[in-house]
Amino acid sequence: MADQTAENVGGSPDGRRFIPNSPRAVRAAQFRASRLVVLMKLILPALALAIIALIVSWPQLIPDHTKFRLGDKVKSVFVAATDGLSMDQPRYVGVDEEHRPYEVTASRASQQSHGDDRLDLVNPQADLAVNDVEWMALSAATGVYDKKQQTIDLAGGVTVFHDRGYTVTSDTAQVLLDKGMATSDDPVSAHGQSGIATGEGFRIYDRGERIIFTGKSKITFFPAQIQGGKPQGVN
Template structure:
């Protein structure tokens, strides 16, 4: 039967109907279009990795080779630190220290210095430019000072060294190189040569003893006095 318009031959039995070639998907690979910026970024990334990867490998190899040396140096540093901490006790340094107290009768005394340093837990402090102020019997005062010193806070004993000077409000001045002062008891003594002057004149000797909170001064050794006074 001749084919006419709108007529199609039916498929033969057992045969699959083949789709029309115009309905099949066209096998194609769409090409990606690169811009100038993307090409430059890609080129930069390639160059960057070209240099970074060899450097990273070299750094990793160096770390693997040198790691035992780092561990050995760390152990030596820890050992030296422990030895130093055991050999050198802790020290405390204070600027412009002040120690205050009162005696049995409530009279105050003060010990000051330019600096004070204390080693460990001891109550003895080393002083630079120490100075002690004491109230004497009858309301008078005494001032002691030197270049260096040491203060025992438990015993209230002030040891003075180098250019020791003892002043009293009655005009008495005693100069020596070493002296021990009981700042709470108000007494002082020394066994180095001394020179004293005051309203009484001048006295030199091999040592001195200051008792009864400054009311009595005894000059020891070869003492020599030049007295001055009115009638």
């Protein structure tokens, strides 16, 4: 009778082992599924927090050297403070006695301390406005700018260019920014539309309105360019 019941129900005596166990298997599967849901509820938020933390910390892990970083800047300032202070691409502006503007720029400036009025300049250039439309520029390899005295001592090859088209070169020169003057006691050469000149020094007054060559000097005029019997820009 037992075998017949087994055949009717499962077709095999072995079928009697699985029928009573089916509800237990269902409950086990449901339990495992519920545990998986609980684990996912814990894992997914933790994974999201980890991704957010990685995004926030990524610039620190792989820094961009093209951007300003405070840590590097502070370090460089402290290092420079042991031997003085320095600045890249400085720019200083002012006006002379007649309220005409001037500007001093350089690729680099350094000074011994905050209270020092003198700055050592690399590749300095001074631009002085002659009037509303004309200007004069002086450049050199090195220079010392005195903020209090408003002077620049240029060295390493000085070039003076005036907007009227003439150029003066010398080894050194001192520029008096407040007076619009430039002087040198080194050999000088000049050339422009009016002619060429050499001398043992020069004096430039009123921002290039007058130039005087000192010592043994030689001037060659270009007659076609002389206006009124006098070369333009040369005295």
